[in-house]
Amino acid sequence: MTPGGRVVIRTRALTRVFRGFRAVDAVDLEVREGSVHALVGPNGAGKTTLFNLLTGFLAPTSGTITVFDEDVTGLPPERVARRGVARSFQITSLFDTLTCREHVELALQGHSRQGFRFWRSEKLLGRHRARVDELLAQVGLMSLADKQAGLLAYGQKRALELALVLALDPPVMLLDEPTAGMGIEDVDRTIELVRRLASGRTVVFVDHNMHVVGSLADRVTVLQQGRILAEGGYDEVRQDERVITAYLGEAEHA
Numbered sequence: 414m415t416p417g418g419r420v421v422i423r424t425r426a427l428t429r430v431f432r433g434f435r436a437v438d439a440v441d442l443e444v445r446e447g448s449v450h451a452l453v454g455p456n457g458a459g460k461t462t463l464f465n466l467l468t469g470f471l472a473p474t475s476g477t478i479t480v481f482d483e484d485v486t487g488l489p490p491e492r493v494a495r496r497g498v499a500r501s502f503q504i505t506s507l508f509d510t511l512t513c514r515e516h517v518e519l520a521l522q523g524h525s526r527q528g529f530r531f532w533r534s535e536k537l538l539g540r541h542r543a544r545v546d547e548l549l550a551q552v553g554l555m556s557l558a559d560k561q562a563g564l565l566a567y568g569q570k571r572a573l574e575l576a577l578v579l580a581l582d583p584p585v586m587l588l589d590e591p592t593a594g595m596g597i598e599d600v601d602r603t604i605e606l607v608r609r610l611a612s613g614r615t616v617v618f619v620d621h622n623m624h625v626v627g628s629l630a631d632r633v634t635v636l637q638q639g640r641i642l643a644e645g646g647y648d649e650v651r652q653d654e655r656v657i658t659a660y661l662g663e664a665e666h667a
């Protein structure tokens with residue numbers, strides 16, 4: 414689908430300064446409804462900082478962020494999430510001794526505002542069962558539903574993270590390096606998975622793997638030194654001289 418929809422996330426002159434250093438510098442970003450939008454750029458370009466700003470994990474030094482035309486600048490993550498923007502959990506937030514099923518139960522309960530007062534009754538746990546099964550099946554973990562997260566392979570843990578963000582059923586899903594550290598098979602499986610999950614949603618993701626970006630993104634924003642260097646379709650930005658130079662520069666310094 415070529416997204417021509419309304420703007421879901423808009424930033425204006427978004428800036429974050431760390432002790433005088435402008436990690437994100439006057440960024441005007443527009444993410445369109447229904448798009449899969451990649452944020453790329455060399456190391457230190459400001460991708461993670463921008464991602465954290467968009468999800469409320471960091472407050473901007475200046476500039477604004479709107480979600481569906483509502484100002485969310487400076488709101489904490491849970492309030493940004495309530496406006497429909499949810500990010501993927503990190504593996505570090507998985508509990509080794511809880512099973513896949515229990516993780517998804519927790520995410521669903523948190524979302525349905527029962528808070529995390531979990532394990533209150535069997536009845537409560539059972540209530541989400543059908544939805545839990547559906548989510549686990551969606552990410553290919555149904556056969557591992559009762560396995561403890563600590564015993565999962567790396568790619569399976571990343572799939573569980575996706576199930577947790579899906580449990581929130583967010584219209585806008587932000588994925589932080591969904592294929593980081595994966596072998597080629599897991600990468601290809603994750604591409605397929607994200608493609609399916611993106612249907613009917615807007616997805617913003619950060620990834621270093623250009624195969625992933627080229628396979629998934631219908632819009633790419635290239636950052637360099639906190640600023641937008643180029644923006645467009647994958648083929649367009651890939652051939653952009655400034656982008657090539659930025660990446661070559663990185664390779665030379667590697």
Ligand SMILES: Nc1ncnc2c1ncn2[C@@H]1O[C@H](COP(=O)(O)OP(=O)(O)OP(=O)(O)O)[C@@H](O)[C@H]1O
Pocket residue numbers: 431432434436454455456457458459460461462463
């Ligand atoms: N909390 C912080 N305090 C000080 N400087 C920071 C902080 N967070 C990020 N920076 C600096 O801001 C710049 C951008 O960092 P950021 O992590 O956003 O880049 P990135 O594009 O995500 O890089 P990478 O691809 O390596 O993850 C870097 O120079 C980094 O050192």
